[in-house]
Every structure is written in C-alpha cells, then in structure tokens.
Amino acid sequence: MPYQLAILQLSGFNATGTKWSQQDAIGYVANGVSPTLMQQDDVINLLDLQSPDVLLLIADGVSASPAAASASHTVVNYLLQHWSGAGFSSRQLRLAQQYLADTLGRKRQSFGAATTIAALQLSAERFVAINAGDSRIWRLRNGQLQQLSEDHDWQNDSAELKQQTGLAQCYRALTSYLAADSEATDFTLAVTDGALQTxxxxxxxxxxxxxxxxxxxxxxxxxxxDSAAALQQLQKLLLQRGAPDNASLLWLQPVTVGTTAQGNH
Structure with a gap:
C-alpha cells in the first residue's frame, strides 16, 4: 500500500523571541527509499512512500543534557542505517543506546548526552510502536486519535500522580531516555504492536x-x-501559541493509487 508522509519541523522560540537550536531529529526509510534524517529550523514537506515496509523515527534531545542535538541525531542516524528493511524490536533501541555510549559517551564534552526516541515500523499487515521518554506515537482510526506510546515521566510513572492535574513542571521530568553513558542501560521501553486496519x-x-x-x-x-493545508494550519497554531520549544511531527497516511505528494512548501 502506498503512503503519504507529511513532515513538520520548527525550531521554536525562547523568551527573547530568537530561535532555539534544533535538538529534535526525525528520520524515515522505506524499501526503495534512501534513509533520510532531518534536523532543520523550519520545514513542511509531503512525499510519497510506495513501499508498505516503512520505519519512522522521531527524537527529542534532552536540553538539560550536554550535546542534546548530537544525541538525537546520533540515535536516529544509527537506527536508519541499521534497519534491515523488515521487522523492528526493542533490541534495535538498546543497540542504539550502546552506540551512543560508545561514541558520544567517550568524550568529556558529550558524556551523558540524552534523547527521547519514538519509533514506528509498518509492514503490509502489522505495526510496532516503541518509545522511551515523552515523544509520542499516535494512531488515527475511524476519526479517533489514540496514543500508542507511553510518556515516561514522574507523573505518568505514579498511579496517584497520574490522576492529578495542574502539577508543577518538575513532575514532568523524564524517567526514561537514551543516554551516552555505558552504565545507563536500565531505561524503560514501551512496546505496542498489532494488526493494521484499512x-x-x-x-x-x-x-x-x-x-x-x-x-x-x-x-x-x-x-x-488536504494534507498540506493541515500542516500549514498546525504550524500557524504552534506559532500563535508561542512555539516555546522545538516541535516535530511525522504523519503517515494511506493514499489511493494515483495520488501524488505535493512536494516542498
């Protein structure tokens, strides 16, 4: 089944109105499509993926860690380059963390660099969604948007706190992520898989x-x-609300044969 992939990435703005550096990294690969990694200030794009075997990745460098942009870039690039073209499991993410520790973790200036990661792999009939941290994977089915991933933070890890609203920001602190540290191997991964529906x-x-x-x-x-109109409306909405952080989105939808992507915008 052919798919259309919609991509949105914004740097976001700090309190003075200047752009943040881009610490998010996004990537995609499909059979017959070269692995593509993006870490840009501002992009809206639509493209066609003809293969039903697709891997999508989205990572958010943890800003409190050193070399956050390098962490997200390194993990996404590793996963893209090491995807076999079929199948995906939590083992790939644990190998990515090991690679992160073996590269950035060996340098004083990047030791401890950390990133969230969310990965979605589709085949002709099934999907697998895996994440660490608070980058999310959603499924839109029959008009209902369901979160398939789990947010790994202090609030969601606690049954009592999970039911509360208006908590201080400290409760949103991450409890799981990939880090450039050979001893940081006990991170949590959430895995959801299932059958695809039309x-x-x-x-x-x-x-x-x-x-x-x-x-x-x-x-x-x-x-x-109109996918392009939806992306432009989302970009406008994020900017209207201040865009105080890096923002990235990948949206994969099936398309009828003969429908073509609308290119760069």
Missing amino acids: GDQFVLTTDGVHDLVTAEELAELFAVA
Missing part, C-alpha cells in the same frame, strides 16, 4: 507539538483531505 493513519510528535495542541485538535486537523 484507513489507519499514524502520527509521531515531540512534546513541542503535543504540549501545545490537544489530541482532539490534532484529530480535527488530520480529518481534512
């Missing part, structure tokens, strides 16, 4: 998107037929 769409987001836009708003945006 019309299933998938969305990957970093917190710069889902902290500003609700699941209901995302579902409404993705219900429109």
Whole structure:
C-alpha cells in the first residue's frame, strides 16, 4: 500500500523571541527509499512512500543534557542505517543506546548526552510502536486519535500522580531516555504492536507539538483531505501559541493509487 508522509519541523522560540537550536531529529526509510534524517529550523514537506515496509523515527534531545542535538541525531542516524528493511524490536533501541555510549559517551564534552526516541515500523499487515521518554506515537482510526506510546515521566510513572492535574513542571521530568553513558542501560521501553486496519493513519510528535495542541485538535486537523493545508494550519497554531520549544511531527497516511505528494512548501 502506498503512503503519504507529511513532515513538520520548527525550531521554536525562547523568551527573547530568537530561535532555539534544533535538538529534535526525525528520520524515515522505506524499501526503495534512501534513509533520510532531518534536523532543520523550519520545514513542511509531503512525499510519497510506495513501499508498505516503512520505519519512522522521531527524537527529542534532552536540553538539560550536554550535546542534546548530537544525541538525537546520533540515535536516529544509527537506527536508519541499521534497519534491515523488515521487522523492528526493542533490541534495535538498546543497540542504539550502546552506540551512543560508545561514541558520544567517550568524550568529556558529550558524556551523558540524552534523547527521547519514538519509533514506528509498518509492514503490509502489522505495526510496532516503541518509545522511551515523552515523544509520542499516535494512531488515527475511524476519526479517533489514540496514543500508542507511553510518556515516561514522574507523573505518568505514579498511579496517584497520574490522576492529578495542574502539577508543577518538575513532575514532568523524564524517567526514561537514551543516554551516552555505558552504565545507563536500565531505561524503560514501551512496546505496542498489532494488526493494521484499512484507513489507519499514524502520527509521531515531540512534546513541542503535543504540549501545545490537544489530541482532539490534532484529530480535527488530520480529518481534512488536504494534507498540506493541515500542516500549514498546525504550524500557524504552534506559532500563535508561542512555539516555546522545538516541535516535530511525522504523519503517515494511506493514499489511493494515483495520488501524488505535493512536494516542498
């Protein structure tokens, strides 16, 4: 089944109105498509993927760690380059963490560099979604947007805190991520897999998107037929709400044969 992949990436702005450095990294690869990694200030793009075997990746460098941009870039690049073209499991993410520790972890200036990661792999009939941290994977089915990933932070790790609202920001601190440290191997991974249904769409987001836009708003945006218009509306919404963080999104939807992507915007 052919798919259309929609891509949105923004740097976001700090309190003075100047752009943050881009610490998110996104990547995609499909059979017949070269692995592509993006870490740009501002991009909106639509493209066609003809193969049903697809791997999508989205990572958010942990800003409190050193070399956050390098961490997300390194992990996404490793996973893209080492995908066999079929199948995906948590083992690949644990190997990516080992590689991160063996490269950035050996340098004083980048030791401890950390990143979240969310990975989605599709075959002709099934999907697998794996994440560490708070980058999310969603499935849009019959108009309903369901989060397939788990947020690994203090609030969501606690049954008591999970039910509360209005908690201080400290409770959003991450409890799982990939780090450039050979001893940081006990991170948690969430894995969800299942059968595909006709019309299933998938969305990957970093917190710069889902902290500003609700699941209901995302579902409404993705219900429109014009993907380019939906991306432009989302970009406008993020900017209207201040875009205080890096924001990245990958949106994969099946397309009918003969439909073509609309290129760069």
